[in-house]
Amino acid sequence: MKHYAGLDVSLKETSVCIVDETGAICCEIKVTSHPEDLVQTLKDPAWQLVRIGLEAGPLSQWLFSGLVEADLPTICIETRHTKAFLKARVNKTDRNDARGIAQMMRVNLFRPVHVKTLASQRRRALLTARKLLQEKAIAIENDIRGLLRNFGLKVGVVGTVGFDHRIRELIDDLPELGGIMEPLLAARQKLRETFMTLHRKLLSIVRKDEACQRLMTIPGIGPVSALAFISTIDVPARFRSSRAVGPALGLTPVLNQSGESHRVGRISLCGDAMMRALLYEAAQVMLSRVKKWSWLKAWAMNVAKRRGRQKAIVALARRLAVIMHRMWSDGTEFHWTKESMSAAS
Structure with missing residues (x-):
């Protein structure tokens, strides 16, 4: 019989819940929050574990690495998605959270999170x-x-x-x-x-780092922004397209639609706050301090004329993220004019 495990991690102890494919609870236990202790519990031959879920948090990367090295099918799941799922439970306890995560693993209702190298x-x-x-x-x-x-x-x-x-x-x-x-x-x-x-x-x-050197050919991108982008994205291939980087960094507007109501709000502010702030600063630098004109600056200035400077900075920050991902994936440098882009392609 297949089994699924949910881990609710805290600083000292982790609540473990194991359920079978019908949803029945097979085991509930508290284990010291250390990879070796968790591996010893989850490696019991009585369990045929298909998925093990733990919520993204301060200890999740360390525990995830230890469980994966032990060949356990571990998945790190997105925090906000998990909280929304667990809100249905009246009482919030470590045991109930572990039960909820185990059920999420069983019904395959979760959003995985990339764990950085x-x-x-x-x-x-x-x-x-x-x-x-x-x-x-x-x-x-x-x-x-x-x-x-x-x-x-x-x-x-x-x-x-x-x-x-x-x-x-x-x-x-x-x-x-x-x-x-x-x-x-x-x-x-x-x-x-x-x-x-x-x-x-x-x-x-x-x-x-060659990738950082290439990213620094973009006006407004310095060593800190380049290294932060490399460490934040980690593996560029995990994005299906470069356009997906903008939403991942919280630089796209929130859409609230219901019936006749259709509202476009401010940017979502999801993802890495440090990287988002650095991209915003880079956009400001390009618009205000970089004297040399490029096709990207011209595009941002046109957006500023139509929509205002503030929205232009956010739009430029989002486009910078897309361009940086594409340059990293393709191994190319920044082209100042569209003619050079056409010649390179």
Whole structure:
């Protein structure tokens, strides 16, 4: 008889529910959230497991990799789809969630999620750590500005390099205030140094990656955006077409249709928020800072005339994602004119 398993993962323990092909519960147990413990439970010869489902979450990649290495038919399922399915249950408990996921596996009603390769996970960790240090350093700078403003000291417009000198210049005649600012400046300096260490590591990876180098031929796309796109998409072949990348990154409008009502809302904001923000920034850079004209910038400017600048930026961000995926798949570089595109094809 075929069996199906649902795993509701938490930090310490995972609720496991195994059902047969008729939907009857065969086993319910709590196991330590570790691949070895789960494999030991699920590898029992009594179970002929066809599908094992676990919801995407902080531990899902680690557990998924361990279960797949043990030749268990594991599927990582989409979080929002799972929550919508489990809402039908009145009481939300770990046991009920595991039961629901097991039934989803049995009736084949789920949406699988791509689990990234280990290399992409490492790159993503680097990007996240780099961004975290940058945000903390900026937060300290803003706090310093706010504290000094209470004493009538205005920092003004100053770059990252000259920030320390400007603060010390303002508090030069105020030793008591200097004793408060110095620890904050030291913490900021340490954050900036650590940030630059990770940034140099990121640049080293990008220099050795051919795909990143090709993506950087697009105006507005720098090392961070290129590496983030590579680590987010992971495997370009998992998309049937390049146009599917836009919806996957939450850059397409939400459609709400019912009877005579037909509303087109804002972008869905699904998928990777960091990548979406980087594409939005790249679109802004292309429209405002890149001086050299290209067919893509001309297209975006025409959209801005018809629909407004804000919608043009979002549309350009979506098109950038499509172009980047196509360039990565084809191994081509960015063409500045449509004539060069025709010649290349």
